[in-house]
Amino acid sequence: MKIYELLNKATCVLSKKNKNKKISYKESEIILLSIINKSRDYLYRNFKNNVNKKIVIKFLKKIRKRVNGYPLQYLTGYEIFYGRKFHIYRGVFIPRSDSETLIEALKKIKFNAPIKCIDIGSGSGCLGITAALETTPNMDVTFIDINKNAIKNTRKNLRLYNLKAQIIYQSFFKYILKNKQKFDIAICNPPYISYKKFKKLQKEVKFEPKNALLAEKDGYDFYIKLATSGEKFLKPKGYLIIEAGDNMAKNIKKIFSIKWNHLFSVKDYINKERALVFQLRF
Numbered sequence: 299m300k301i302y303e304l305l306n307k308a309t310c311v312l313s314k315k316n317k318n319k320k321i322s323y324k325e326s327e328i329i330l331l332s333i334i335n336k337s338r339d340y341l342y343r344n345f346k347n348n349v350n351k352k353i354v355i356k357f358l359k360k361i362r363k364r365v366n367g368y369p370l371q372y373l374t375g376y377e378i379f380y381g382r383k384f385h386i387y388r389g390v391f392i393p394r395s396d397s398e399t400l401i402e403a404l405k406k407i408k409f410n411a412p413i414k415c416i417d418i419g420s421g422s423g424c425l426g427i428t429a430a431l432e433t434t435p436n437m438d439v440t441f442i443d444i445n446k447n448a449i450k451n452t453r454k455n456l457r458l459y460n461l462k463a464q465i466i467y468q469s470f471f472k473y474i475l476k477n478k479q480k481f482d483i484a485i486c487n488p489p490y491i492s493y494k495k496f497k498k499l500q501k502e503v504k505f506e507p508k509n510a511l512l513a514e515k516d517g518y519d520f521y522i523k524l525a526t527s528g529e530k531f532l533k534p535k536g537y538l539i540i541e542a543g544d545n546m547a548k549n550i551k552k553i554f555s556i557k558w559n560h561l562f563s564v565k566d567y568i569n570k571e572r573a574l575v576f577q578l579r580f
């Protein structure tokens with residue numbers, strides 16, 4: 299089968315599901331490129347060439363998975379975050395463009411280097427790594443996650459960007475009970491989906507790990523725990539940059555008002571408060 303025939307076939311299969319031929323073609327192309335590990339230019343130059351049978355089988359298997367809602371990023375093994383490529387392992391939260399607002403928020407804060415930062419619930423490591431690459435070269439980032447795959451994934455991405463860091467495989471709330479290490483800044487995209495909302499989410503999301511998405515107390519549990527324990531992990535007047543779930547910003551600000559000042563927020567592309575910046579009051 300020739301490259302163009304294979305792509306047309308995959309587009310046909312995929313567009314039966316999402317009804318959008320353009321998106322289906324793009325996705326087919328992305329999946330094929332991730333298998334053959336070549337440039338788009340190569341694809342176009344070799345459009346009429348035959349594809350190796352093993353590749354055809356591998357490709358169509360992935361297309362079938364995609365039809366069943368399996369996330370594109372798990373099929374290709376990567377996602378772009380803040381303009382950079384990040385490896386994404388199966389069973390690890392897939393970075394969302396909304397979370398790029400946390401990096402925008404971080405860049406608005408003026409620091410006197412060196413800075414000690416912690417990425418709480420690091421997943422692929424996209425937040426902490428981008429923080430280190432986009433800010434002062436003296437930013438020392440620690441990564442923590444409760445998911446073993448996430449820890450492996452963070453390690454892989456740190457290697458990709460030639461960065462060294464402390465990586466902790468533990469629940470953050472257990473870690474702060476014993477550890478005396480304090481940070482200047484914490485960055486966090488917590489689990490914030492309520493069990494009620496989870497049932498209504500699209501099929502694709504359900505392939506991601508539940509403990510990266512779901513939180514008790516109507517989705518507010520992680521916020522409450524962070525708000526009440528700030529002085530255990532931050533230096534006096536330390537900053538926390540945290541992502542807010544849809545329409546949760548107002549309640550989150552109320553939760554944090556006990557010990558923190560809300561400094562500012564960064565809105566996402568649909569004008570919702572997405573990144574909230576708090577500072578410990580003492």
Ligand SMILES: C[S@@+](CC[C@H](N)C(=O)[O-])C[C@H]1O[C@@H](n2cnc3c(N)ncnc32)[C@H](O)[C@@H]1O
Pocket residue numbers: 391392393394397418419420421422423424425442443444445448468469470471486487488489509510511
């Ligand atoms: C929404 S994901 C965010 C991942 C990544 N920071 C990002 O923005 O792509 C939340 C992450 O928190 C981790 N997590 C959940 N509960 C945790 C806990 N108690 N301690 C540490 N990490 C936790 C999950 O495993 C998951 O990787």
